[in-house]
Amino acid sequence: MFRKMVKGALVRQKSKFIMIAFTVALGISLATAMLNVMFDVGDKVNQELKAYGANMNIVPRGSSLLSDLYEVDENYDIQAGAEKFLKEEDLPKIKMIFWANNIVDFTPYLQIQVKIGQEKADLVGTWFEKNFKLPTGDEFSTGILPLKPWWDIDGQPGDDEILNKVMVGKELAEHFNLKPGDSFTVVTDRGERSLTVGSVFQSGGREDEQIYAPLQLVQNISGKEGLVQRVEVSALTTPENELARRAAQDPNSLSSLERDAWYCTAYISAIAYQIEEVIPEARVKAVWQVADSEGSILQKTQLLMLLLTFLILLCSALAISNLITASVMERSAEIGLMKAMGAGNISITLLILYEILIIAFSGGAIGYCAGIGFAQLIGHTVFASAVAVKGIVIPLIIILIMIITFLGSLPAIRILLSLRPSEVLHG
Amino acid sequence: MRNSNRIFMVKMLLNSLLRRRSRIAVALIGIAIGATVLLGMITLCYDVPRQLGQEFRSYGANMIFMPAGRATSLSLDDVNLALALLPAEKILGATVYRYASARINLQPLTAAGTDFTQAAQTSPFWKIDGRLPSQDNEILIGADVAELTQLAPGMSALVSGRNKNRVGFNRPMLISGIVSSGGAEDGFIFMNMPAMESLQGNSGEADMVELSLTANEEELGNIAAAINGSMINIKAQLVKRITRSEASVLSKLESLVYLVTAVVLLLTMICVATTMMTIVMERRKEIGLKKAIGADSKNVGREFLAEGLIMGITGGLIGSVCGLIFAQLISDSVFARSINIEIYLIPLTLIISGIVTVLACLVPARRAMDVEPSVVLRGE
Incomplete structure (x- = not known):
């Protein structure tokens, strides 16, 4: 009997119920889209912020001052052997730490001073875009080109395999009047070498006064085979909090529980610590200009999306409940008749709730699918990549539908229960 | 009706x-x-x-002024003229830096004279252990310098070197704090501009100006072009890493x-x-x-x-x-x-x-x- 009545009501008042289901579907699709985007926006924005380049610097222990000194005080004599290096063969280990997947790019540098004619210039060896296989079997590609996407390159980008082709900074190129395709000779204490300009680039920083060459070339010229001076790393990190700050000061001050929490979170200090674990002679420094700003922008964006999502959920919940109230209220004659025939308050309430829930859930199911579509639309338009569909959204949506329908039907049910059959039915 | x-x-x-x-x-x-x-x-x-x-301004300076052409330094008068060309409401901070070679406890390094209230705007990412120098006899040292020399806030250090006229100076200064940024600043020492001017024996000079402007890449480009057009001695340049990334x-x-x-x-x-x-x-x-x-x-x-x-x-x-x-x-x-x-x-x-x-x-x-x-x- 109960099921028959529900079915009867649903079929008879088809158009009205379709309208409610449609509105619920709209509201739920909005909620689904916002929730999915909200859960994913952190990762997405984090990826975008990688455009700012490296947020970590790896240098050999105890030598961090030398390159700056070199620049400033030419009379300061660097004793042979005083300079320290990292081993190039150690670098793939960076991709084997606990947070390996968060390491987006890294590139090594080996900088030497050369002479072009009578003038001094910096020649920097690096990886342009190097592919290598990890011991785990995965392939990985990294280098300075993906790390510095803001470089304006005029000509062919550097290639790690073509040793004599170099990239020249704009200021230096203008000074020596070099254009892509030109050749020039660099002189070192160990001999001369003829190089070809593959491209001229502009970065807006100190790089504009330098020459970038494949690492192997600079190692050959300087006789520092297999060595690098420093490594820049770009990693996806979690914004710093109190725990991370304490850990950065002294990891030993944490309790073992706190230490585990810190080690297993992608804090920049935790990633730095893990790199120091696999390359013991390295010292890893966070570049606060990038790391700090990243954290603050990430938090702001997430908070913005969270608040927007919350307020929009609230609004769509209100709108849907509103509609449900309106549609339940107009069924006074029907309810009056049921009451006249002896229906109790509880059975009427159950009947109405049951009907509304069926409609709401069918509308919600359609809305969920549409919402996933909206989320992908936003993901592809804004970030040119798909938004991850999070499973947690489904239970959230179900709870949301329940709350909306109950709250929405509550005022209407109260009115209906207080109806007097004779008043509504007197015709 | x-x-x-x-x-x-x-x-x-x-x-x-x-x-x-x-x-x-x-x-x-x-x-x-x-x-x-x-x-x-x-x-x-x-x-x-x-x-x-x-x-995004927390990334710090997005434009710098450098000496143009063959000049090796900027005159502060020119810098002020150039700053007057900028719309005042867009300037978040403009920090003048003057660099010199110096030794601290006989270790050679770079000393910079600057205005710390402006530096806090153009380099908001500096992490200071201690406090910023408030007097002319105080210095801020970089984290690498602190590690190398084992100096700590509150200690005093001997800053020595030669000024422009190759006259030596030798002055004990109090360390007010340690700055760490993960960048070049870690190897520098910083002091107030008047302190630097008194060490160098002349004033009104600077090597570089960092500016943090609330403007997008295009506006910044126009501003830089306007300054390069009207000031002969100053070259304004965008910090591309910041502007380009911010735009994207x-x-x-x-x-x-x-x-x-x-x-x-x-x-x-x-x-x-x-x-x-x-x-x-x-x-x-x-x-x-x-x-x-x-x-x-x-x-x-x-x-x-x-x-x-x-x-x-x-x-x-x-x-x-x-x-x-x-x-x-x-x-x-x-x-x-x-x-x-x-x-x-x-x-x-x-x-x-x-x-x-x-x-x-x-x-x-x-x-x-x-x-x-x-x-x-x-x-x-």
Whole structure:
């Protein structure tokens, strides 16, 4: 009997119920889209912020001052052997730490001073875009080109395999009047070498006064085979909090529980610590200009999306409940008749709730699918990549539908229960 | 005749709005929610990119002044002239640096003279252990320098070197703090500009100026071009790493906000429309009765139009107030800044909510008008 009545009501008042289901579907699709985007926006924005380049610097222990000194005080004599290096063969280990997947790019540098004619210039060896296989079997590609996407390159980008082709900074190129395709000779204490300009680039920083060459070339010229001076790393990190700050000061001050929490979170200090674990002679420094700003922008964006999502959920919940109230209220004659025939308050309430829930859930199911579509639309338009569909959204949506329908039907049910059959039915 | 017709119309409208108080309340809530979201989201949409732009200034300087041509230093007079060319409200900070070689406890390094209040604006990412120098005999040392020399805040260090005229100086200075940035600053020592000038024996000179401007890449490019055009001794250059990345990230965030706003607006408008439709649909009987006693379709249509308009504007007004609160709430809790209110958005919201409501009323009303009075009324 109960099921028959529900079915009867649903079929008879088809158009009205379709309208409610449609509105619920709209509201739920909005909620689904916002929730999915909200859960994913952190990762997405984090990826975008990688455009700012490296947020970590790896240098050999105890030598961090030398390159700056070199620049400033030419009379300061660097004793042979005083300079320290990292081993190039150690670098793939960076991709084997606990947070390996968060390491987006890294590139090594080996900088030497050369002479072009009578003038001094910096020649920097690096990886342009190097592919290598990890011991785990995965392939990985990294280098300075993906790390510095803001470089304006005029000509062919550097290639790690073509040793004599170099990239020249704009200021230096203008000074020596070099254009892509030109050749020039660099002189070192160990001999001369003829190089070809593959491209001229502009970065807006100190790089504009330098020459970038494949690492192997600079190692050959300087006789520092297999060595690098420093490594820049770009990693996806979690914004710093109190725990991370304490850990950065002294990891030993944490309790073992706190230490585990810190080690297993992608804090920049935790990633730095893990790199120091696999390359013991390295010292890893966070570049606060990038790391700090990243954290603050990430938090702001997430908070913005969270608040927007919350307020929009609230609004769509209100709108849907509103509609449900309106549609339940107009069924006074029907309810009056049921009451006249002896229906109790509880059975009427159950009947109405049951009907509304069926409609709401069918509308919600359609809305969920549409919402996933909206989320992908936003993901592809804004970030040119798909938004991850999070499973947690489904239970959230179900709870949301329940709350909306109950709250929405509550005022209407109260009115209906207080109806007097004779008043509504007197015709 | 026309006059009495009009009075009758107003009476009917008032009656119809007052009689069905609870239904009208439901409709008004619906419209108000729609208008809240509309005004709130559009206001945010206008303001969020600006607010986010401010956030991006935490990356520090986005323009630098360098000596142009063969000059090795900037004159402070030129720098001030160049700064006067910039729109004052766009300058967040302009920090003048003067560099010199120095030794600290006989270790050679770079010393920089600067203005620390400005440096806090152009390098907000400096982490200071201790405090910034306030007196001329205090210095701030980089983290690498501190590690190398084993100096700590509160200790005193001997700063020595030669000034421009190759005359040696030798001065004990108090370390007020340690700065760490992960960049070149870690290897520097910093002091107040007057201290540097007294060490070097001359004043009015600088090596570089860092500027943090609230402007996008294009504006910055124009500013740099204007300065390079009118100042012979200064070369203004964009810090491409900052400007380019900011442009790309900010444009993504902007389009995220725009797209979310568009989707939300569309769905909210449809929600308002369906609410109105449900409410109007139940008035078929009323329309039938009106037609039975001689009203033509035009009259009925006009009445619905007027009702929709009144409700749309009232709901829009309530929603505008709530929408501004909504936008202010978000701006306040996310960016800790109050929002810029564009006044012309309020009438726009009223107009849109009026139009949406009227349109939503007209569709079901038209359908109801097609119905024969006898069919609708036969149950009575």
